[in-house]
Amino acid sequence: MNRCRFVEDHQRRHGVKRLCGVLGVLGLSRSSFCYWRRTAAARTARQTAEAGLAARIRRVHQESDGTYGVPRITAELRDEGGPVVNHKRVARVMRTIGLEGVRLRRRHRTTLADQTASKAPDLIGRDFTAVVVNTKRCSSSPWTWPSYQPWTAAWKIASSALASPVDRPGLLSYSRGRGILSPEAGDAPT
Incomplete structure (x- = not known):
């Protein structure tokens, strides 16, 4: 109450x-x-006006087979020549009566993965714990700190377009053999 x-x-x-x-x-x-x-009289008049507007909105929405949203319904109501209606008021009334337009926008895929390509090797065996500080570093970016270490350089070369897919495993195993990337948790870099 x-x-x-x-x-x-x-x-x-x-x-x-x-x-x-x-x-x-x-x-x-x-x-x-x-x-x-x-202000009771003004509230009653506004509620009556919004009830009439809701009926007009329902009619336009049904004529469009439920596809029109706020911008198109507002344009249709303005074209009818009735009272001037703001798009914010149309949106508020549509929310209160439970109407919404159809959204046809699709998600844009920015990256198309090659399904035939082999997956990247798991060089640390999914074990992200390290006994000694700076033993293991994991990143989705080749620009990790410090960038002068041999495994980082090998990773940059291996992921570049210059290295062929045949050369990439050799480069990664080279950097792994130096002790920088190791599946054993206790190995320290040499």
Whole structure:
């Protein structure tokens, strides 16, 4: 129940000042109640206008077989020549009556993976724990710190377009053989 409605229903028995004093703890002042009572006619007129607008929106939405969204419904309502309607008001009314347009946008795929290509080797055996600091480094980017280590250089060369797919395993095994990447957790870099 609305607090202002409660005060209006019980004002004859207890008085507005007393009820607003009790409800003042809940955030209702006398000036708010007086404003609510003074604007009751305007609220009723706005609700009636929005009910008519909701009927017009439903009709346009049904004529479009439920495909039109806020921008197109707003344009259709403006073309009809009725009262001027803002797109924000149309969106609010559509939310309250539960209508929405159809979204046909597809997700854009930015990367198309080669399904025939072999997967990258798991050089650390999915064990990301390290006994000694700086023993294992994992990144999806070849630009890891420090960038002067041999395995980073080999990774950059192996992932570049200059290296053929045949050369890549050799480069990675070269950097792995130097002790930089090792599946054993206790190995330290040499």
